[in-house]
Amino acid sequence: MNQTIPFSLNDKPMSLSLDGERKLLWVLRTDLGLTGTKFGCGEGFCAACTVLVDGEAVRSCQFPLKDVAGKTVTTIEGLAQNGKLHPLQEAFARHDALQCGFCTPGMILVAHEFLMKNPKPSEKDVREALEGNLCRCGAHTRIVQAVMDAAGLK
Amino acid sequence: MKKDERDEYQRPGTLGRREFLKIAGGGIVVAVSFGGEFSFSQEEARRRGAGYPEDFNAYLLIGADGRVTGYTGKVELGQGAITSLPQMIADELDVPYQAVDMVMGDTDLCPWDMGTFGSLTTRMFGPALRAAAAEARAVLLELAAERLKVPKESLSVKDGVVFDKASPSNKVFYGELASGKRIERHISPKPSVKGVGEWAVMGKPFFHKDAVDKVTGKALFAGDIRLPGMLYAKVLRPPAQGAKIRSLDTSAADRIEGIRIVQDGDLVAALHELPDVAATALDLIKAEYDVPESKLDDETIFDHLLSIAPEARVVAEGGDLKEGESLAANVFEETYLNGYVAHAPMEPHTALADVKGDKATIWASTQAPFRVKDEVAQAVGIPPAGVHVVMPFVGGGFGGKTRNIQASQAARLSKITGKPVQVAWSREDEFFNDSFRPAAIVKIRSGTDGSGKMVFWDYGVYFAGDRSSAQFYSIPHHRTVSRGEWGGGGTGAHPFAVGAWRAPGSNTNVFARECQIDIMAAKEGMDPLEFRMQNLSDERMKRVLAAAADKFGWTLAPLPSRRGMAIVCADYSGTYVATAAQITVDRKTGGIQVNRVVCAQDMGQCINPQGAVIQIEGCITMGLGYTLTEELHFKGGEILDLNFDTYELPRFSWLPKIETVLVPNNSLPPSGGGEPAIINMGAVVANALFDATGARVRRLPLTPKRVKAALAAMEK
Numbered sequence: 001m002n003q004t005i006p007f008s009l010n011d012k013p014m015s016l017s018l019d020g021e022r023k024l025l026w027v028l029r030t031d032l033g034l035t036g037t038k039f040g041c042g043e044g045f046c047a048a049c050t051v052l053v054d055g056e057a058v059r060s061c062q063f064p065l066k067d068v069a070g071k072t073v074t075t076i077e078g079l080a081q082n083g084k085l086h087p088l089q090e091a092f093a094r095h096d097a098l099q100c101g102f103c104t105p106g107m108i109l110v111a112h113e114f115l116m117k118n119p120k121p122s123e124k125d126v127r128e129a130l131e132g133n134l135c136r137c138g139a140h141t142r143i144v145q146a147v148m149d150a151a152g153l154k
Numbered sequence: 155m156k157k158d159e160r161d162e163y164q165r166p167g168t169l170g171r172r173e174f175l176k177i178a179g180g181g182i183v184v185a186v187s188f189g190g191e192f193s194f195s196q197e198e199a200r201r202r203g204a205g206y207p208e209d210f211n212a213y214l215l216i217g218a219d220g221r222v223t224g225y226t227g228k229v230e231l232g233q234g235a236i237t238s239l240p241q242m243i244a245d246e247l248d249v250p251y252q253a254v255d256m257v258m259g260d261t262d263l264c265p266w267d268m269g270t271f272g273s274l275t276t277r278m279f280g281p282a283l284r285a286a287a288a289e290a291r292a293v294l295l296e297l298a299a300e301r302l303k304v305p306k307e308s309l310s311v312k313d314g315v316v317f318d319k320a321s322p323s324n325k326v327f328y329g330e331l332a333s334g335k336r337i338e339r340h341i342s343p344k345p346s347v348k349g350v351g352e353w354a355v356m357g358k359p360f361f362h363k364d365a366v367d368k369v370t371g372k373a374l375f376a377g378d379i380r381l382p383g384m385l386y387a388k389v390l391r392p393p394a395q396g397a398k399i400r401s402l403d404t405s406a407a408d409r410i411e412g413i414r415i416v417q418d419g420d421l422v423a424a425l426h427e428l429p430d431v432a433a434t435a436l437d438l439i440k441a442e443y444d445v446p447e448s449k450l451d452d453e454t455i456f457d458h459l460l461s462i463a464p465e466a467r468v469v470a471e472g473g474d475l476k477e478g479e480s481l482a483a484n485v486f487e488e489t490y491l492n493g494y495v496a497h498a499p500m501e502p503h504t505a506l507a508d509v510k511g512d513k514a515t516i517w518a519s520t521q522a523p524f525r526v527k528d529e530v531a532q533a534v535g536i537p538p539a540g541v542h543v544v545m546p547f548v549g550g551g552f553g554g555k556t557r558n559i560q561a562s563q564a565a566r567l568s569k570i571t572g573k574p575v576q577v578a579w580s581r582e583d584e585f586f587n588d589s590f591r592p593a594a595i596v597k598i599r600s601g602t603d604g605s606g607k608m609v610f611w612d613y614g615v616y617f618a619g620d621r622s623s624a625q626f627y628s629i630p631h632h633r634t635v636s637r638g639e640w641g642g643g644g645t646g647a648h649p650f651a652v653g654a655w656r657a658p659g660s661n662t663n664v665f666a667r668e669c670q671i672d673i674m675a676a677k678e679g680m681d682p683l684e685f686r687m688q689n690l691s692d693e694r695m696k697r698v699l700a701a702a703a704d705k706f707g708w709t710l711a712p713l714p715s716r717r718g719m720a721i722v723c724a725d726y727s728g729t730y731v732a733t734a735a736q737i738t739v740d741r742k743t744g745g746i747q748v749n750r751v752v753c754a755q756d757m758g759q760c761i762n763p764q765g766a767v768i769q770i771e772g773c774i775t776m777g778l779g780y781t782l783t784e785e786l787h788f789k790g791g792e793i794l795d796l797n798f799d800t801y802e803l804p805r806f807s808w809l810p811k812i813e814t815v816l817v818p819n820n821s822l823p824p825s826g827g828g829e830p831a832i833i834n835m836g837a838v839v840a841n842a843l844f845d846a847t848g849a850r851v852r853r854l855p856l857t858p859k860r861v862k863a864a865l866a867a868m869e870k
Contacts, residue, residue, distance in 0.1 A: 029378075030428055035378035038377075038501070041798055043799070046581075101367075131805055137776070139768075
């Protein structure tokens with residue numbers, strides 16, 4: 001059943017008339033063409049599909065569209081402001097905290113939620129925060145460094 | 155995202171051939187022949203009648219704007235070739251690194267290439283690319299000499315500007331030389347490439363050229379390409395390998411609005427303009443299968459493989475084993491086992507196919523675009539020349555994306571429906587259809603003389619292949635044989651497809667050899683570093699071992715020292731690598747935490763040290779997986795691990811402190827760096843486990859269950 005779902009997407013008001021049971025991941029990627037959010041496992045095990053809903057990192061492959069009604073959604077495309085990279089994006093690029101780059105949007109958005117809540121984390125805190133994010137290339141060491149660096153920028 | 159923004163990021167390279175020629179019409183093209191050790195790929199291209207010029211395998215275009223574009227059949231998988239290859243071009247041409255673009259893997263624009271794997275890009279392709287750039291520079295110097303009316307010997311180049319050394323204001327830009335001309339010129343004899351001392355860009359750290367696109371979500375992967383009217387296909391997965399459809403009921407799925415169900419032989423798919431709706435429809439399809447009987451599983455597979463092993467092939471031998479054994483005071487006979495592992499790239503296999511008549515355009519996540527070209531042509535019955543494979547970014551490969559069933563599936567479905575079709579495998583599809591690293595066995599008999607010297611070595615590997623199997627210690631009497639290759643080993647060997655997995659064969663071979671070395675060192679009452687040094691005469695290997703030991707702060711102690719430390723060494727296609735590690739073992743749970751890993755690597759000349767270090771770190775982290783948890787569970791053709799809940803990849807909490815040492819060695823040409831450091835991980839952790847506890851586990855992965863069993867066996 002289609003329903004009208006108003007929400008804010010990357011700082012822009014949006015209203016969709018769609019089946020609210022559809023998962024946010026596919027609506028973002030297909031209906032809205034925001035392909036920065038990645039499909040990795042479809043079960044919430046890998047966090048490649050992470051987006052922010054009211055600042056909380058959620059697995060968009062598990063998240064029904066209807067649950068974003070009245071909320072703000074931020075995807076990786078919405079992180080840079082006025083052409084300026086977010087400090088996390090800048091830190092990931094500078095630290096070479098990525099290889100194939102497929103897990104990168106999810107890593108950055110989970111780190112984003114974490115740093116908002118824990119602006120001065122230890123390395124151990126960062127590792128714990130990212131425990132649910134999988135990376136197959138093995139960029140972990142640099143990802144932790146990038147998040148620590150981004151924390152320092154704030 | 156607006157359409158024009160997408161187009162901007164639709165790279166590398168979606169230009170058609172005509173556009174390319176138009177550009178080439180206004181620039182200088184230099185083509186280069188691989189020759190020598192590269193000739194195999196030319197032969198291959200000729201044999202396949204691919205229609206490529208016979209005299210080149212790489213080429214460079216210097217445009218009227220002075221920008222340089224390198225065209226290569228290699229692809230970017232995250233390994234950093236998109237960064238290291240422009241470094242080579244920039245240095246040989248004397249242009250800034252930022253002035254170089256790469257077009258990678260596009261089958262209409264790039265010369266034929268067999269695929270991106272085996273750490274070959276730098277080692278095999280790099281020299282050809284550098285030669286092309288050096289030749290381009292010589293061509294430009296000739297043109298500049300004519301233009302500036304001075305002998306080319308008087309000219310020098312900096313940042314793409316050719317100038318008269320005697321009168322620097324007499325100068326011309328590369329772009330001006332290239333402007334308005336279409337020049338294909340060859341220089342004879344070929345100019346030589348620069349020596350290490352002349353490098354200005356190579357040998358310097360450079361960050362990923364694609365980083366900004368990847369942190370902003372703009373980098374397009376195969377699943378991110380959109381075409382008007384495209385359909386998303388979800389392909390029905392059988393319950394087991396080799397299962398055949400007996401009956402199919404699509405009535406429930408058919409009722410979904412806009413759905414199209416296609417059955418083409420064994421290929422059954424649900425297609426819809428929304429991928430999630432296609433997936434929902436697929437779940438509604440009821441199918442019954444005939445599943446072949448099989449008694450094989452992840453425990454019985456080893457006996458099965460031993461029972462069907464083909465004839466032994468000698469890899470290396472010297473001396474006389476009988477004589478060696480007569481000299482032995484201690485004889486060691488061990489068997490090592492290693493299970494199947496999955497590639498599990500974060501991006502599952504994906505392809506978009508647009509088949510129209512006898513033409514097809516394919517966007518595929520592949521390590522081998524030219525292989526996709528041939529396979530798609532065959533799958534839809536059109537000439538290979540009509541297939542254009544375009545390369546988006548690839549979300550990891552590790553060997554698994556040399557096989558590309560998804561591209562043929564997409565092409566078949568596109569042909570049938572007359573629409574562009576995307577096939578994006580689910581994670582379950584990805585596990586089920588993977589070409590796993592084969593299970594393998596190594597049997598070793600070896601002996602020491604009782605005073606710390608190895609006297610004989612009789613090594614047999616089954617189904618891992620021979621890479622890194624030949625031992626490099628100075629053992630007077632030795633033989634290494636291999637039975638069955640990693641690529642398959644003949645029919646009936648494995649219950650599913652197997653293939654190359656990052657450093658194929660070597661992970662198994664090094665695990666077995668370096669464990670055996672420590673078993674001998676322990677019996678001799680020696681420290682593992684001391685024992686290795688005492689049995690090595692290869693000075694290069696000794697230097698790499700010493701570099702790792704030095705960085706680690708290794709101090710000598712007989713095994714087991716209870717410190718949880720180990721140090722091992724190996725060679726991989728010309729790269730030498732030594733790894734030291736320290737671990738702690740939880741005796742109650744059997745869990746292993748790797749606390750620190752130090753890796754020293756001698757890869758000859760190093761083009762991009764930053765990239766090399768990143769690859770070492772990646773190898774160490776990924777290597778923890780096959781060492782500690784990764785092994786595929788299966789029952790006959792039924793794959794039991796289909797997602798990351800049961801198939802555990804390394805996580806952040808596993809992360810050791812990683813330190814790397816690039817052992818300088820400019821006396822050797824560059825060798826590969828994408829794989830070597832992973833091959834030591836199994837052995838260094840297994841040996842550290844023994845050093846910590848005195849318990850020896852001879853089978854990877856070192857699961858808590860196996861660790862506890864070994865501890866219990868020891869205490870008995």
